[in-house]
Amino acid sequence: MIRVENLHKHFGGFHAVDGASLEIAKGSITGLIGPNGAGKSTLFNVIAGVHKPTSGRVTMAGEDITGLSPHELFHKGLLRTFQIAHEFPTMTVRENLMMVPGGQSGETLWNAWFHRARIEKEEAELLKKADEVLDFLTISHLKNERAGNLSGGQKKLLELGRTMMVEARIVFLDEVGAGVNRTLLNTIGDAIVRLNRERGYTFCVIEHDMDFIGRLCDPVIVMAEGKVLAEGPPATIMQNEAVIEAYLGRGLKNKVKAEAATLRNGVAG
Amino acid sequence: EEVKLGISLGFTGPLESMSPAMAQGAEMAMKEVSDSGKLLGGTTVTGVRGDSTCIDAAAATATVERLITAEKVKGIVGGMCSGEATASLQNVAMPNGIVMVSPSATSPALSTLEDNGLFFRTSPSDARQGEVMTDEIMERGIKSVAVTYTNNDYGKGLADSFAAAFEAKGGKVTINAAHDDGKADYAAEVGALASAGGDALVIAGYVDQGGSGILRGALDTGAFSTFVFPDGMVGEVLEKNFGPEINGSFGQIPSSEGAGKEKFIELAKAAGFDGSSVYSGEAYDAAALMLLAMQAANSTDPAVYKEKIMEIANGPGEKILPGELGKGLELLAAGQDIDYDGASSVELIGAGESAGTFREIEIKDGKIETVKYR
Amino acid sequence: MSTHQPTAAKGGKLRAPAFFAVMAVLIVIEGLSTGWNGALGILNMGLISAILALGVNMQWGYAGLFNTGVVGFIALGGLAPVLVAMPPTAGAMAAGGWRILGALVIAGAVLIAAVWLNGRLKGRAKAAAMIATLVAGFFVYRAVLDPAVDAVQAINPSALGYLGGLGLPVLLAWPVGAALAAGAAWLVGKTALGLRSDYLAVATLGIGEIIVAVLKNEEWLDRGVLNVNGIPRPWPVPYEIDLQNSADFVARAAKLGLDPVTASTIFVKLLYAGLFATVLALLLIGAQLALKSPWGRMMRAIRDNEIAAAAMGKNVTRRHLQIFVLGAAVIGLAGAMMISLDGQMTPASYNPLRYTFLIWVMVIVGGSGNNWGSVLGGLLIWYLWIKAEAWGPEIMAMITAHLGEGAFKQHLVDSAAHMRLIVMGLVLILVLRFSPRGLLPER
Amino acid sequence: MSFLDASDMTGGYGAADILHGCTLKVEKGQIAVIVGPNGAGKSTAMKAVFGMLKLRAGRVTLDGEDITTLSPQERVRKGMGFVPQVNNVFPTMSVEENLEMGAFIREDDFRETMEQVYALFPILRDKRHQNAGELSGGQRQQVAVGRALMTKPKLLMLDEPTAGVSPIVMDELFDRIIEVARTGISILMVEQNARQALEIADQGYVLVQGANKYTDTGAALMADPEVRRTFLGG
Amino acid sequence: MDFLNALVAILNYVVVPASAYGAQLALGALGVTLIYGILRFSNFAHGDTMAFGTAITIIVTWGLQSLGVSFGPLPTALIALPFGIAATAALVLATDRMVYAYYRKVRAAPVILVMVSVGVMFVMNGVTRFLIGVDEIRFADGARFAISAAEFKAATGLAEPLAIRSTQLLTLAIAALVVWALFWFLNHTRTGKSMRAFSDNEDLALLSGINPNRVVAVTWILAAALATTAGVLYGLDKSFKAFNYFQLLLPIFAAAIVGGLGNPLGAIAGGFIIAFSEVGVTYAWKKVATYLIPGFESEGLLQLLSTEYKFAVSFAILIIVLLFKPTGIFKGKSV
């Protein structure tokens, strides 16, 4: 579906993405993990047209999409979420969703003036769709709230909700899980799987929650220092020494900590 | 009974420092008439000031509108600057049939403007000034000058008419460049003028505006040493801020010789303002003309007294000077003719504008000295 | 301290009607106390201001574009009545008019060539070729233009000296004014809309200054600072003098118990008011329909967060251009209307304080993003701007009434005119103090 | 009395209350963790404790002293430190300046603390002259926590400090939090990585719709199947 | 060929005046940029703040002169400057208390603050005029010229004069000093950094124990000092006139923005760009050409554009700069 060939993105002298090549297979849920600052979000931004690459090439289903602007990519079926939520703060939650679908006839002034009836019909459908999404995300009680007033996690949900408003071919999710309640995240995971199975969406997911990655993704691509470090099924990746060294850690300390905590509890209690 | 006259001048804006003395001049005439108790058998006159801003036609129009419709004035001293004066004349005074006598709007375009006989001015058209200035310069043997003018209808009109007159007499204008008023810096203008060169620099600007800036720059950089000052540049400020630095420079202002002017300055001094300030005498005359015309027509209705203004101004009859308005009213009441001369030797020609006597001045020892009248 | 937004303005649904009622009452009081002429005069310019504010609000309130070149677009709009409605100057076209048009065509061709080169070449070669084209083009342009301009300006300079117009009805000039402003906005938008917030502000400020500079200094076009007087009135507005001379009108006025002068001046102003109100109403309906539609929603989204809007498939650049052009057209329209009200075009009077920042004050005080707010702001601020002129000295008179004679009192009396500015400033501060998001906030 | 005692807090941003009698307590040197669904009011409760929100009812005491009416910057001087959930760095200041600002109220030499922060988050040392706004999401989060540590507070409040940080850094961070607590500093923390957090928590709060739903030791909450299922993702 | 005369002509009519003007703009722009950088709005009242500060300084100067105080070759106004600064600081602090503080509290959008500052501008405008009137005032004393035109001609025997006013040198020197001091203050002192922190993220500044009132007060005091200094130096060099200070606002804003808002170095660069483009682009090269090319005779002035367009040209250059550097030369902020 998406092929990235020897991509570079430099900020001044700093090479945030440093010759990454990877492929996201059609129909897959590909995980993208790596230490903080590995260049994951930058890679997303380059693919999604926010940044122009310094060099390299991105293709989508064989078509060269390098350097296309975000709105063109949207119309080609490429959707993305932002790591730091980009809501429309002065608009209501519902409007945040309803604005998403492209090609609404009400988006041209002519229609806005002279084809009110058609617009009203479309709007009714959009409204229904938006409310469904809100229901799913458990925030339908907030539909008339200004999006700027949402809690951190709710904003992330809204961010995800926008991608559910339209038919997409590929969806890039940049840490949708960060700040989202784990029970809800499980539900979201299920939805992703369902969209993938039933509608054939391709997903590429950045996430630091290994449970989530492990449950959802295959394959998993690991980035470090702007390059691809490893790639494979989750089970293999999580055993990979290099990945453990750079990213996962031994988890050992966690146990020590748990012991320490109980110990102190004992003392205190 | 009471009659009101409007005073529409630029109290705020680029000419805000020129306006107060003008308004005081007009008000002095009104006070004089009121105090005499002789206007239409004891009518008193009050002046109502309005801010014309000098540059904002819409604001000036609104001001004059207020003066006419709300304050119910019977005539207006103003407007001050040609553009704004034209607007308020056409949009308000004419539809309402109110007389306007401008002390200072000097644009040549006003001479030919359709005005239903309602517009007069006690200052001459700039076309005339251009000729006078040409003569002065030529007589001093200067054959090539650079010209800079304030970028408005007054400056441009004056500069163009001067350039035409000067070149017709064989002089050479090396550059005829505008400067905008109220700009922070005039180095660019001075640079261009200096590069063009010339034996003298004509500054058709305002003394408390860009004109001074140009003068300062030209002096400091040594670009010119002789300057020619038309009306907008001649003022007390010139002595105060430049003094001996401009010795030998010269210029002219619409003004008349003799008793009228001096008397006015004296009266002004007693009233607490500077009567030699530009156009303040003309403002006095503007107000006086209207009031005398009312008496002559025996009516405060502008439609009636407008007919009398030319008569009053041009005689024949006894000469009336500043401070003698009471006498003038008396004579008129007695059915006699007068020839109002006022502070600026009022003599109206054409469609009611001053024939234009000019006072030629020269800076000597840092002071403005009168050379002669033309 | 709290992090929440100021709560939505109190009063809800009744707020807007209430404010408009207050505005109407102010106008009526003005009419009753100082006369209907003054009141209608304020109303007419107020209506035009409302349209101006509406235009600025489209750019800022809908889309967040900080246009401080308003004065330029107003001035361009104002050029239209000159070009459309003034009679052509006899002999001007023959003397140099065609040549001037030729020069303009050359200028256009040079620019197009430069843009074409810009797309074709790369690096050093591009820079060199572009500079060469532009400089050479400039000199050719000047060489063709200058003599023609001199010739045109030589025709009766104190009264004409310009090309004149087409001698068509002035109402036609209104859409033309809109089109002129829109055209300029399109050019500006194509180049400068990549800039953000204050940077766009200063770029547009500069463009405004440039437009005004051109209008002030190109005498062949509009007589520059010499002004164009006597621009015809729009249909169906007659001249007061004609009315006063019409026996029919005088008789009818007398029936109403009015003298001909008052009747005629008021009648004319009412006709203007009707014209302006009609235009304003049409624009307002259009603006409201647009703002409440998915189009408006999309615009607000773009304003709120461009990056996200682009990621959601909205073509931010194109939409910005669209709204910028649209807003400019409305501003240009109002500019043309203003000139047909004034009857003269005075390029030197286009200063940014009055024609850019005062309009901005209207938009912000009214409540940016809210069309009704802009209309209210336009009417109210214009009213205050005019009234402050009278209030200032009155207040000063009140202050000084109880002061003893002396230099201090004299100083205050002499400075009374400056109270206008103080009053205006204080009112502005107070209004924004009590409704910091404007009188009629967006929501 | 607990070191921090915020009782019966009621209030919100506008007309409607978000918090309904919420109570949070932390003992000296202990770790308290708040969990709950999105929008439960966790961040709001934190802000309330820090004085960034007007409370309609309830009171906050720190070390026995009533601080209900103090302004946030006064609370900082009383020894409270806070890492907000969002907007928690100075974007156009360098990483180092961000840390310096953390130490703004300190009169003593803070270089040692800065060294400790760099040791904890080595990447920040590499990026110390870069503007925080140009960092990756996780790096930014590290700056935010580092800034708060620089204050050397007596009570450290963290709103989702691990959101977006990689597992290895998260482990380090929890490690370090324990260490900090051991030095006698109290910690109040909101976490969505709830299982890890509760593991190290002395006290756990489950907040739902602005009110305390469950309150118990971290271990006990972890053991409660109902809590696990509804709030901790099973 | 007369190379020296040509050079002197360019120096005298372009380089020297443009440098001084650039420095004057830069000083004004520094104040604008400071307010923008810390309090995050474009302060339209800045020009009138400059006018107010200068008015006070003039009044004090008159007082000093009447007492017979003088500052040798330097203008007496420099002794009066601290008083002007103090009074202006008091005024802006009071204004902040009464006006701006409220909008900060309710977190009003920057544009609201801009409009409020327009209101403040009107009021200050009036206040200054009440205080000192509308006339042009010259208050420079001391030695007017470092090199005067006549002296220069006499000393060098060149045909072209060169004049350098002492105020021009003074302005340049002070501008350089002030920008360095401001830069150092913002980037290296605790208070300076806390001000930047406040501007970046007000809430977080609070959480770090930074006292917002102090930051705001220091900002205003610095702005008052900058405005007064800029106003007095400008007034010494040209003259004082309330109206002109308002007119200075546009070029000052242009300078601050093209340099990159919030950046002191940007203000300096911006000031010089505006000044040199105003003076340079409309310069008539006739004289220089006459010196350089033997036998050169020209009817034309060799002027690219007439001076009427100087403002337009400087703006055109500014737009071009912005097209290549969308947030100014030194990467300014934007709200």
Ligand SMILES: Nc1ncnc2c1ncn2[C@@H]1O[C@H](COP(=O)(O)OP(=O)(O)OP(=O)(O)O)[C@@H](O)[C@H]1O
């Ligand atoms: N605008 C920028 N200027 C300079 N450096 C940048 C910029 N944006 C990102 N970087 C650097 O590029 C690197 C990669 O950042 P990126 O956001 O892609 O990381 P990431 O893999 O998404 O990390 P995380 O998991 O923390 O989100 C980081 O070291 C960051 O500091």
Ligand SMILES: Nc1ncnc2c1ncn2[C@@H]1O[C@H](COP(=O)(O)OP(=O)(O)OP(=O)(O)O)[C@@H](O)[C@H]1O
């Ligand atoms: N500034 C605000 N104005 C109005 N309402 C707000 C504001 N901030 C938050 N809210 C509302 O308060 C409720 C609680 O928000 P809060 O941020 O405390 O939730 P939270 O428990 O921290 O959630 P999360 O886990 O998603 O961060 C939410 O429903 C939110 O919509």
Ligand SMILES: CC(C)C[C@H](N)C(=O)O
């Ligand atoms: C006050 C005057 C200098 C005005 C000038 N004569 C004009 O017509 O504009």
Ligand SMILES: [Mg+2]
């Ligand atoms: Mg990232």
Ligand SMILES: [Mg+2]
């Ligand atoms: Mg939260």
